[in-house]
Amino acid sequence: MIQISSEDEGRIKQGTIAGFMRKRGQLVGFSMGYYKHMQYISEFLDNSLDAIEDFQWNEIKDKDSKIQFSLDQELSLENLSILQEAKKDEVERPLNNASKFALMQEVGIIPTISSDTEVSVDVDRDKEEESGEIIDKEELEVEEEVKRIIEDMNEIIKPVEPIIDIEPIVIIRLRESEAAAYLTSELSQKNIMSYTFEMFDNGIGMTRRDLGKFGKYLASSKSLELKQTRGSQGFGAPSAFSDAQNTTGKPVVAVSKSKDTIYATVSEFFTTSKNEKRYLVRPTEVDSPFLHGTYIKLNYLNVKYIRGYVDTYIRETALMNPHVTIIFIDPYGEEWIYRRVVSNFPKQPKYAKPHPLSTNIGDLQDLLIKSEKLTVSAFLQDSFVRISSKLAREILKIAERNLQDILSLLILNNGFVNKLEKDTDTINFLKFEKRIFGRSTKPRDKLIIYQVDSEELKAKYWELMKNYNQYEKDLEKIYRDIKKHRHRIDKSETKKDMKKIEKEINELLKQIENNSQNKEKIKNGLNTIFNTSIGIVEVKKLKNRSEFEDLVKEVQISKVKPSELTNVQFNSLFHAFKSVKYMSPPTDTAIPVGDVVLENTLIKEIGLKISANIDDFEDPIDDIKESIDVLRDDIIKESTKSHLSGKDESLEKIVVSSEEVKIFNSKILTSIDIKDRYIEPEKFRQTIQKNLASAEEVQKDSYQEIFEFFVESYTKDDDFISAETRAPTSGKGLAYAVEAVLAYCNDPKKLDTPKRSRDVLSRFINRTPKLRDSADCAITKAVQSVNWKNYKLETYDNNLPKGPIKLLINISGPYVHLMFKSQSKNALADDEELLKEIKYCLEAIGRRLRIYLNRRANIRKIEKRAGLIERYIPIFVKSLSNIARQGDGKYKDKISETELETLMKDAIGVKKIPSISKEIEPKIKKEEIEKEKQKKTVVEWEKKIDKKEHIPKKTESRKEILSERTLRNWTVNELKEYCIENDILITKSSTLRKSEIIKEIQEFYTKEKPEVITLSEKERKEPIKLKPVITSVVPEKRKQLRLVGGEETTQPIAIKKPIARAPKPRPEPTQIELPIITTEKILDALSDEWQPITSLIFKMKIKEMMDARFLQIKLKELERKNSIVVSTIKNKKNWKLK
């Protein structure tokens, strides 16, 4: 049926992206199935994480920010349960919002809206506001609705309220209910359920204006210049909304608040195929329990939820995003809490301009059209990475050269001449000259057209032009040849042939270069010819004057605005753009997660047993080795002080008594801070001291052996973890970084060998897990290409490694989305460079794994044999005691078999402790002599040296300077504590990275080293020791928060220390002027009239958002204490005095 519409719409109808995408959700993963659940989660979770990171990065930029997430505090969420809280509330609210809504629909109070709502929208188009249309509703009804939305939201937020502004957090809740029959009747699939999806994040949040755009297709917060983010295109959320509406006909709820607004904005809406919104609840301002963040709620139909999809996705996301707390409540009512495990926020990736090599013709066109630059050269330099002004000029030169040939107009130094082929044509020379024309009285540039008149000039011109044309023809032939050669390459079979042809092509390319150089020469020739005004006649009146003018304009591409390029110009520009060689893109735009973070996260996630303090013993060993010298120096120093006269002879004779050394050494030993929980510090110290005590002469090297033995024996049960982050690389115009982490666990309860090969490998791209299409992905292929048997691992049939292992691979980069195989962004396309990178990365890890597995196999063998020894004990003891009893030795009747057995068994455990007291016979005599000497000296000095005071001081000063290696082993918090203890100033403590802190500490050392740190100096320093600078607001606020959270004992968060931001004393001008928000002031501001918070803010002259926020909290407290009266008017709280 042909439908002829009125006016000139024609037969072909213009669709919209929204209209198209609404019906094709499967393109972005919204087809019915288990993966659809995951798709919902992934779209919004990715957005949330981006939002949280955006917020934090923005705040970090602001040096005075007081609201950035501080990740210093330990986070323990043991008592946290959103479900428990929700249950408490359930009693009060018999019907939740969703079910009420569904009920109302079914009864018919609210009209059900089917997926073809578009029809009805058209009518109301005029009513649209800037952000969409609004369905008229009774004010009261809206108010009711808003109230319900807020209640719903509070249900999941309330339990985390105490940390909602401190911790980066995402909460997702998925609830299941029977789908209404009228919704599922059309669907052929069984087991369709209705799901309510809710999500909250405390990310950057949206202002009212942003919220208006939110949900529309291609409305993206990310700019064209891409950086390394998860989402980018603005397809995900709108597609999710479309699907939600299409399946349930229910609207989407969004509540959002940015830190710059006082109220949060609530809206409930449908999206339409016109890419507009239809509001059920227009954006309304309400009170919000959070400073910034977004809450989304929607309903969708899908097949019944099963585990293994969404939960996996969230778990893996949490693995790669350890800087965010993620809470997920699944439809079965189980809570999955992934708490934040790191104290560093990832670095903000730089914005990356596109690289010319990865730009296609369409991209270039788009960029040109949008550009506001005045010249193409500026545009090129500004829009792309690796295009310098020189390179831009070269591109333009090539483009113009092409244009001249295409348009048959040659650019000369002082004008233009047309390029002709037939002798009969007239030669025109064009030139800009200053002339007075039009109304103006001043001379202006005017294009003057000359005709070549003199035969001489003509002859000269033709002589040159003939050559030029010849070159032109040659060029065409060369191009044809190249094409032919290319064909031959396709057909050629051997590599040798291919290389041969490639060589020929290169030859031809050189010819092209020569050709264009020759052409330039001819142009120079023309330049000299037309440098005179003799022989040319100005043509005043010419019909096709405007044609010439256009031509001149067109040929000069360097003088055109980028947005006004003609087709011909664009084509030649693109040709030139692609024919220039570029440097590969910079790699600083790719920010990997980092190997340390990866390792730590996986250790915590799986609960691996890793003793990390192998290096802890290094310093004590060094200390012990030098201990004798240190003691000696001390004695010398003391003696010079007391005697003053330089008795060199007596100094040389000084020998430190071994007893003294022993005491000193054990002091060092007790100062070892054993961080590993698997080593029992007491037992360790006892054993060492026992061994040392039996030693007559302390042999320095023996200490190391003992330590090595301990490290060896305490780490023998360790699991294995190793991460490798490759330096970012750039290939084919894309910069990316590959990293991988592999865990090997000995405890099958924690990590067992997966039955399915796909459970071994987790793929991530920009920290986002990819669960689908794994077989297709380049990452999987790279893993398969590794010869795992080399690294002592079995493999599955598909050559993925097999064992109690977990392998995560993450690829980060700003342009990774260009590397995907399809729009659904699930699999990376094979790229040789990429495959190689991943393989190298895995092989590096594999080598470490092999060492570990070999070592473990050895330990196993030894253990097995140790068991063997134990088996022999009873036999041995029995024989021994039999003989002893029958004989008449001194042990007759005195021995008990069990006693002997236990003695021998105990000896098995410590069998390898190297004994320090190895008696070396020839030495004995010397020792005796020395001992005698010592006795003398000791007697001499004993009175003068107060050992007790002396030794501890020494150990302390030894500890003062720590090696970089030790420092690196510390956590950030430990480093910070150390800094505070030692008065090392560190700025921006919360944002500093570990390496930077270490640097600060080392700088501190270099400053301090020349001075001798004496006790007195230390004391002098103490008073200066900085108290953490905390604004008067913060600690109070925290106190309040605790009260709000309920009883202090059930406080879900243990904040171990006050947040001390910027312990650097700095003048705070704003601080002095700021009003201190006290209860009195608030009470002063309140009156008998109802007042919203805005008026209070005005009255109290509050200028900072933080203070406004604090006011809000303070008001809540007063409310709870019943000091003031509260009432909700139009969804906003209003207060007055009692």
Added chain:
Amino acid sequence: MSSKIKQEKWDIRAAKKLFQESLKNGLEENKKQIKLPEHTVKIDELSRELTLDRIHNLTDSLIEMIYETGRPAIRLPSRTSANIIWDEKNDLLLLGQQIMEKQFHSLASVADITRLMKVLEKINELLLKDLHATKREIFYSAVQLFGDQKNSDKCIEDVATMLYTTRNSTHIVASAKGSCIGRLRIRDKNDIIDLEGLGSGGWTISPMLDNIEIIESDAEFILVLEKDAAMIRLAEARFWRKYPCIILTAKGAADIATRMFLRRISKELKLPVFSLVDSDPYGHYIHSVYLRGSKRLSYESPFLATPDIKLLGVLTRDLEKYKIPNDCRIPMNQTDIKRTKELLNEGFVKKNKEWETDLKLALKLKVKAEIQALSAFGFEFLTDQYIPEKLSTGDWI
């Protein structure tokens, strides 16, 4: 069993001369004690009580070790070939002073030390009860622990060295397989045995030699045979009737009891000893074991070796001399050649030039032959021609 072959009696003057000499030497030898060189371990033959004492001292020290460190260890002279020294003067193989430590808490030696203890326990029991046991019996006392008789045998030898005494003193005896026949009268506890009147079987050498007492003999020499077959031949011919002698065989490799018995009679009766072995490296080796002891039991060689033993035959040079037919000669195989070369490297062979030449000749001809090869000239050739001729001409090494 009379034969038609000439029954003439050879005048074995060479043997008689040797007998005279050894009688003379023996008298002198009794006066001077064997002096062991330095750096060798002294092994004593001990009485029951002394052995028990040593055992108890050892256990006491072990218990002390356990109380001190929980880690007992036994030290004993190493019996590796590196620690075996050839005493040129006395022509004996002796143990050096290298000591090895068997630690209980070492994976390598835990089994060894436990086995040693078990053997020690058994020895203790044997000594207390004054009984003897064979190696096999020891093995069966703890089959699980020993696993293989090789292990228990090794331990038995180790225990002896550990106590610095002879195997014999530990009351563990090897199952004796040797037999003896000839002009000798002995007493085994209460029984007097005349070795001449035991028919053609002879007397089986008892492993419990400490119960044996030599009464009298009118033999002029002792003949040691490698094989039982040769023994039968000589017994049938009543060889000792014609030429007064004592004949004994270990039926193959020489066991301790046989060697010990041989040493005893040769020392006590001061008789020259001749050995008749196969003309192959193994035969020569057996001769060498009688001569200066085996490597395995080197520590006991002063109590087992018979340094004066002469190699009567069959020599390689005899093959030509007596024109042994070619089908009775067996070509040497690779192992034979290898063994011959090994023998040639031994110090005691190098010292004896004649022996060396004979072995070199064997190596050159690459031929070996058994005693039985002589039967090619008739069964009586051995008894009536070969042995007497050699004894009378002094054709030995």
